[in-house]
Structure formats: C-alpha cells, structure tokens
Amino acid sequence: MKKRSRLVIVLLVILMCGFFLYPTLKWYGGVPQSTKELATGSNVQIKEYSRGQASRDLRALKELVAKDSLTILPDEYGYLKEQAKANYKAMKKPVPKTWTVAALFGGFYNEQDLFDSCEQYYRTELLGLKALSAKALQLGLDLRGGMSILLEADVKAFEAKKGSSATAAQVTAAVKQDIEILEKRIDQFGVSEPVIRLQGTDQILIEVPGAADPERVNSFLRGKGSLEFKMVDTALTTQLDAYYKANPSEVYTDSGALKQPDFLPAGKLAAGYYVSDSYGIDELDRFVVIEEEVGLDGSHLESATTSTDGITGRPVVNFQLDSVGGDVFYKLTSTHVNETLAVVMDGKVKAMATITQGIRNSVQISGFNAAEANDLAIVLRTAALPIELTVSSQQAVGATLGEDAVAAGLKAIALGLLLVVLLMFGYYHVSGLVANLALLFNVVIMLSVLSAFNFTLTLTSVAGLILTLGMAVDTNVIIFERIKEERRLGKSDIASVRAGFDKAFWTVMDANITTIIAALVLSQLGSSSVKGFANTLAIGIVSSVFTALFVSHLIFDAAVTDREGKKLHISWRKN
Template sequence: MARSLKLRGGLVLLCLLLSFISLAPTFWGGSLPGWWTKSFDPIHLGLDLQGGMHLVLGVDVDKAVESRLDSTLDQVESLLAEKDVVFKRAERLPGERLAVTVYDEESGKAVDALMGESFPTLEAMTLSQEGGYIQKNYRLGDQEIANIRDYAIRQALETLRNRVDQFGVSEPTLQLQNNDRILIQLPGIKDPERAIALLGKTARLEFKMVAEDANPEDAVKGNLPPGTQLLYERNVNRQTGEATETPLVVYEKTALTGDLLADAQVRIDTRFNEPYVGIDFNPVGAKRFDQITAANVGKRMAIVLDDTVYSAPVIRERISGGSAQISGAFNEQEATDLAIVLRAGSLPAPVKILENRTVGPSLGRDSINQGIVSVVVGGLLVVLAMAFYYRLSGLVANLVLILNLVFIMAMLSLFKATLTLPGIAGIVLTIGMAVDANVLIFERIREELRLGKTVRNALDAGYAKAMLTIIDANVTTLIAALVLFQFGTGPVKGFAVTLSVGIVSSLFTAIFVSRLIFDLFLGNRHIKRLSI
C-alpha cells in the first residue's frame, strides 16, 4: 500500500512539476533564461484574443484555364514535330480554343488523329479555311474547364497553407469561401506587409533562352521578333543597394518550369558574402535541365520569376547535377521568402487581395479579461457549493478542480495549441464536467456509508461503481469533441481543442488524483467517520 502511494504521489508531483515548467514562459517569460523559453512555448492566443491579420483572397481561375491551354499548346507543337506532321502554326484563340493551321487535308487528318489520341479533353470544332490553308479548331469541354478551375482553387489553398506553415505563424486559419475565395487568418502576425507579399506572390519560376540576335532597344519600342517577349532583368548595385531594370528579349517558349523543383534553400556566396537561393530539380527536372544545357552551351539562359529576370548567366558547360542558383543581391529576408515560395510551389493562378483587415489586440484583451472573470466567478461558485454540500470532501474536490485547471493550461502549452474565445468557453464547460465527476463519486460513497460499510470500503466501492459511468460520459463527449476538431473550422476547432484537453485532464484528476488525496489522508489511520 505504501509503495503504491509513493508511486502515485510521485506521478502526480511529476505532472505538477512539468506543468509549472511549461507554464512559466506564459507568466514569467521575460525573466527566464533563454534555453527555457526556447524549450517551452507560452500559450498561443487566437486571432480573437491577440489580434492579427484577416485576409480574403480571390483566385483568378480564368488564368488557370489559360495556363492549361498554353501548356497544352506547347505539348501539341512538340508532338506534331515529333510525328513529322507538317503544319503552318499552332496558336491559342479566345474562348478556351486552340487552332492548328495546316496546308492540306491529309495533314489535317493526322492532326485530328494525334489530338484525339493525346488530348481527349479537347473537343474538335468546325474547321475553317483561310487563304488556302486549313485551320483545325479545338476547345476545352465545359466539364474540363470546371475541373481546372476547381483544381486551381484547391491547389492555391494548399500552396498558401504551405507558405504560411513555413512562414512560422502559429495556428493559422485557411479555408475556402464562396467559389473562388480563400479566407486566411494569421494570429499575432508581426510584419503584415511581408505576409501579404509572401502570400500574393505567384512564384512561377521559368527558365527561358535569351534571344541573342534581338535588339532590346527595338523591343522597348515595340519591335519584337516573332516568338519572343520583352522582360526586364533586375540588377542591384552592391555598394548603394539601388535596384535597376535592364530590358532583355527572351523566347516565349519556356524551356523548364519550377514545377520540377525538389528543394530550394538559402545559401551564402563566399565571394561576396551574400545570400542566394540554391535550387535542386527532381529526377525529371534534372534530366531536362541536363538536355537544355547540353544543347545550349555558350548561350544565355534567363531565370524568370513572375516575369522578372533575376539572372541570365551564360551556359559554360553541360550541367548534369540537377542544381542551379538564383542570385540577385538579395538580403537575407528576401532570399528566405523566395526559398519559401519556391519550396511551397507556385500558385496555379494569380491571387488578389479582396479584403484586408488588421484585428487589434484591444478587443482580445477585453475578451481575455471577461473570460478570466467568467472562469473565476464560475469556479468560485462551484468551490463554495462543493465546500458547503460535501464539507471536507468538498475541499478535496476543490483542490482537484484547481489542479485540473493547471493541467489544462499546461497541456495547451505543451501541445502548442491555441487558446481562443470559444476555447475559454470550453474550459468553463470542463469545470462543470469535472465537478460532475466528483459529485457522482461522492454520492456513491454516501450510499455505501448509509449501508453501514467502513470508510475504507465505502471509498473503494464508491470509486469502483462511479468509474464506469464517468468514463462512459467523458469518452462519448471526447469523441464528439474530436469530430468537431476534425471537421470544424475557426471558433469550433478552438472550442474542441480545450474541451478535448479538459476531458483528459478531468478524468485524471477526478479519478486518480482525488483518490490519491483520500488515500494519503486515511493512510494507516482508523477513521470511523468521513466528512462527506
């Protein structure tokens, strides 16, 4: 018996010690050593309690459809060339259409066969003839367009979620709203402008060959050779930090895209002691990069991010390792943000900010104060009621109730959960459920004492009979809380977190800790009457 008491007492003391250690950064974070605050986070507050950013982003799904058509057009041109089909031109037309212009009917039939085999989502339209040429028209089906738009929104949501996770925001909220809108809430954000820039960056990385024979000055005036486009190269003066843009003509056709990236990391250039972004391709991208560099030795390749050329180095030799670097006199934050968006993936379509609100912490402070008052008032009423109705045993229940609150807050800190206003409501509800468990136990003990059993036997029987009822009630509530957490969003999830943690803590304190206190009090003493 004594050994059992020591083991159980040691377990409770260990839990208390761990609780106080984990809660210390929340209450005395400024006076603690650095290793302590790094090992244990303070309790995180939600957007409704500490303020932050509330954003609604709109996804330009029409651009996603255009990008799919552009990608399909590139594949069509490559396949036609591979199959030796003679054609005049292939182009994208308004109305989600592609057109391939051929010289004769035989080539037209070959195009139809190729399109039907390789691109079943394209529907053939009526052909047209112009100047002796035959134009074969194809369009995306309505169902395929709907699929592209839906996929673009969902991919944008996941890409933004990856960026936010790597940005380091605690417990963000990201969810779909009304067709093409995404709601984002970032609690406690310290740099709103950086967050907006990071979330809104399309991050479409492309590698394009430079059109060496084109004159950039003529291109600025609007004289562009066919199949080329005018971009601007970003240059930063290393001494002054001044950024300038230089016109550069590149071929429209993209040689390689960032979709084939495997990783992107910030590294330091030992020559200039400046950060740059090192990128590594996946096996498919590495093979493609090897082929491109082998075929273009001595030529310049432009590294383009969101239509801005960051560098355009000359390919000195074949690059077989599948690695490259993006440099541009970045500072550390710019390089870090660029690596984040490249790792998270490019957005399938541009996004625009439809709503941007910064929520101040003043409302949150009022909510915290009111929440604390509600917990204190509710707890005080329960303490008085238990002490009045169950006498000294009621004091045991009150001590257990206090320990329950300590354990709940400690678990929120250890699990890095976020405390929200509905979460405070969950704590208040947990207090009531914890008291309910003690009431069940005490009433069972009273029944056993009325039957004439000794105090020790009444305690054993009371806990044994009440335990199944308590576990059954709390487990069913826990299952409901877990369902709310899995499928709920925002305030519902915050309520479910504290309710789940509270149920686990209540079971431990009501069944294990309260019984330990009674056993310590009774010890080897012969108690004839229990104050209950």
C-alpha cells in the same frame, strides 16, 4: 497503481506543465506592453529600432568619454562588459578591474565594433522575445484581433500562362486550388488557426490571429507562383558587377527597380542575389545575369526536404520533380554541365548551384545555412500556385468581441469557478477542497497542452474549456458518492476510498470515452471554429480523467493512510 508511482507521475506532469506554460506566463506576465509591441513588429521594424538604440547608446558613450574618460560606466551600458572582456582576452591585454568609459572603449577594436555589439544586444533581445511570443498561447481574432488580408487573383497572368482566355469558372477553380495550397503553407509556417475562405469568384480572404506582423503574411505568400529555375551567364555577371561598381548611379531606375544595362543582349536579365541577414530579412548581396527564358517552372515540383551532405556536413535541399518536369530538367542540365543554375523567386535569385551532370527527377542544391535550407524547402513545397495572387488590402483588425465583451466573459468565467468551488466545499466539506484543487490543476494542464501545441484560444475554445471544467467536477461527484456509499456499508476510510475509486472507474471512463469520440469527430469534420471547441474539449476530457483518478486519488490516499479510526470529511452530515 501504488501511491509512490502515482506521486512520481503527478510530479512529472507538474514539471511538464511548468515547462510548457513558462513561455505563456513570461510573455503575458513578464514582458511590458511597450516591449511586446516592439517584439511583435516586423523584422524591418526591429532592425530599425535596434540600430537606432545602438546609435543612441554610442553617442551617449562618446559624450561621456569626451567629458571625463575616467567616469564609471553607468549600469545601463553594463551589457557591453562581457563582449569587452572577451575582446581584451583576444587582444591579450589585462581585463580592467574598474570599468570606466575609457576602459570600455579600450575593449573594442574600433567604433564600428562597439556599434555592432550595441546593435547585437538589442537585436538578440527583441528577436528572442519574438520567438517567445510564438511559443506562448495565442488568442484568436475574436479575442485579441489580428491581421486581415484580401488577395486577388491575377487573371491576366493566368491567361498568359494558359495561352488562352479563362472563364469565370476556371478562375474560381484555380483560386480554390490556391486556397488548398495556402492552407498547407500556413500550416507549415506555424500560423495558428487561420480563416481562409473564397470571397466572390476571384478573391481570397485570410484572417490571421495575433499581432499585425507583415513577416507572417510574407512568409506564406512568398513564392506566389513565380518560382523558376534559370541559367546564369557567368561572363556577363562579371561584366555587370564591374559596370555597376564603376557607375553607381546606373544601378537603379528612378522608381527603385534594377536598371538593365544597354550592353546586355536580348534574352538576358540583370537580377539581384539575396541572402537573409541576422534579422531574417532579404538583403541584396550581389548582382547576377540570368536567362530571361525559364528553364523550369516551379509548378513541376512534387516535394522538397532538407538533409545534410554526408561529406561536407552542410545543409542541402532535396526536391522531387514530376515526370514532365524531370524530362525538362534533364534536358536543361544535360546541355549546361559545369554552368550555374539559379533558383529565382519573385524575381529574386535565392540560391545558385553548379550543374555537374544531367539531373532528372531528384535534385539537390546547397549553399545556405540550416534555417535558410528549411525555409527554402518549405517555399519549394508550396511555391507554385495555379493562379498568381496579389495583395489587394492588408490591415490590422481589432477584437470582434470588443474589450468590454472580453472583460465581461472573463468575469463570468471567474464567477462560475468561484461558485463551483463554494458549492463543492459546501456539499462535500474538506473533500470538496480536494475536488477544487484537482479542478484548478485541470485548468493548468489544459492551458499547458494548448500552449505546447501552439493552439489558438478563441471564444469557442473557451466554451470547450468551461464545459470541460463542469464535466471534471461531475467526475469527482461520481467518485465521492461512491465513497459515501461504501462508508454506509460500514467499511473503513481506507477501504471506502479504494473501493470508491475502483468501482467508479468504469462509470467515469464510459462517460468520458463517449464524449471524446464526439470531440474527435467534430475536430475532423467541423469548421475552424468548431475544431477549436472540439480540440479544447478533447484535451480537457483527458486532463479531467487524469486529475480525478490520479491527483484526487493520491490526496485521499495520503489523507487516510495513517488516520484509521478518524473520520474522513466527505460530507457535513454526521456518519
């Protein structure tokens, strides 16, 4: 390959590394620790914080305008200018040249509008940082701690569903099936490298690395076996809505549960219809009356995907039922044409659709945005658990290695890299610096790939990274020794470099191919921790071959092209 082509490829790789590493560098290097704690909190915490900060800013602005309305707007409230400008233009009023607190208030329709803009600013900032943290390279439980959740099987509900008592073996078998579904569910929600294992006969222990964010747990525990399809009673829904509005004290019981009015006949239930707000939190939108009898249980779902309606362009969710579920659903929909069907998860109505005809196996529902449709499809795909689970305990855990052990490990890595750098320079002179540069670039590539694929960096992953760095130096040693042999034969620097890389190519490839085969086998057959080591090792092998055969080769070519007659510094010995 020509030098120019290699240069273009190297530059493209550098750009890609920068793109993939940016979230990690910004998150760990550009976000204060206090802000990280806020951004990695639950969405409920973010909502409370945003509203609190918006209230604080609004009170401060009202105090300023009360003291002196012509006071120049402080810089800390400058984030409101853009929205105020947009509002001035919408109201067809001239935009102020000097921003006073009075001019700012004039740019909003009312106090609530100003409050909403303040809240939106804090919400957007924190939710943006929360999304950034998800893209950054994550550390495992052993390095940074995380969340530990203990789930317990609801044996009574399982026996009620079966209609008979269950043996310990049957419960354990059902719990193992739950583990398989949870693994798929967690994978689809993007939670990295979790540890899920059976504890005892009827419990599941889940360890999720990362910040203690309850939303991450709730997202993959959502729809824990209680996904149901039920019919909606439209007439009673209208009556219920009027009753609750006229009697607000009769909406909830003392414990906060939804109160069932006396006028509802047997077999009818009042339920809440929930939609996701701007924080992604389920908010009660209105009340509906649904049948107590389950029309179809979610266990009959086989698959669920999202698409776009060809006519309206709105997101829709398509799901397939098994043969038994198809028969049940066809009977249900055929007898309730032009009536409303509700999708009920954990007692909450999450979607409703009007039945236009009898439907058997292929079902399509709509009425939500793209994010909600995708979330609902994921829940539908993994909703039905053979045995329902309850959260027995949920707690944040610290790093198992401890801060001192992690610090000692980082020092060891830094010292090892320094010794390798000094050794390569001490043995191969200036060419050793080329190998060191390729080695550092190798680290950058590995970290960027790990970040791009959202891998979790554990202690075993670090071990794979260190082993790969040693192998990367070995590749450069093979190439350098071959170049030295060619020079001993009396060849020029250009010819020696060309022959050295060409003849070392298959030696390097043979050694790395055999290692990558072993890494791939480990990644497929190993446990979670072994997979982390294998994945890092495989990535490192590919990047080390690239840096040796492309980066080092490019630097050598650039160094010797116009230096004929001068010696290439590949050893401290005189040639």
